[in-house]
Amino acid sequence: MADPLLPADQSRIQHLVTVFGRIGEERMKDLGLYNPALQVEAVGFRRWNGWLAGVLVTPWFMNFVMLPADASTSLENVEVGSRRRIDLPKGQVVFVIGEVDDVGPYLSYSIHSPMGQFPDHASASTTAWAAVGPYFLEPGEEPGGECGFGWGVNKGP
Numbered sequence: 001m002a003d004p005l006l007p008a009d010q011s012r013i014q015h016l017v018t019v020f021g022r023i024g025e026e027r028m029k030d031l032g033l034y035n036p037a038l039q040v041e042a043v044g045f046r047r048w049n050g051w052l053a054g055v056l057v058t059p060w061f062m063n064f065v066m067l068p069a070d071a072s073t074s075l076e077n078v079e080v081g082s083r084r085r086i087d088l089p090k091g092q093v094v095f096v097i098g099e100v101d102d103v104g105p106y107l108s109y110s111i112h113s114p115m116g117q118f119p120d121h122a123s124a125s126t127t128a129w130a131a132v133g134p135y136f137l138e139p140g141e142e143p144g145g146e147c148g149f150g151w152g153v154n155k156g157p
Helices: 005-030 121-137
Strands: 041-048 049-056 062-068 083-088 090-102 103-114
Touching: 005 041, 005 049, 005 062, 005 090, 041 121, 049 103, 062 090, 062 121, 103 121
Parallel strands: none
Antiparallel strands: 041 049, 049 062, 062 103, 083 090, 090 103
16 A cells, blocks of 8 residues: 655655756766656655655656665665565566665666657656556556556656
């Protein structure tokens, strides 16, 4: 079950957006897989079983991301690049462990990469919103009519 985001969670997610925006400007924008029509956005993040989970859209990838939110989900001393299986309501997902300075370790599952198929940010954002909800639906469960998927539309500078 998803719990409401705390103000500290919202700040942490906004920091994630800021850091990946900086990575885009400093390291990625001159690479062929960078789509300049897109921006960094955190979509549908929520607290779930000790994690902050949602979709991170960047000009070079769209990933389902899980950040440790408490000691029960710590990724300290876990090898970057290794894999971890997590049982989500929709079923088991195999994540890759990543780490970024100023963010720390996190789990990541690729949804789209590279991002060249998106002509504009609105289409990437819409796709991310469509992707995030099903991770939290039990098999056979139908999505609700409301959009209450947590903290969304969090675009970087």
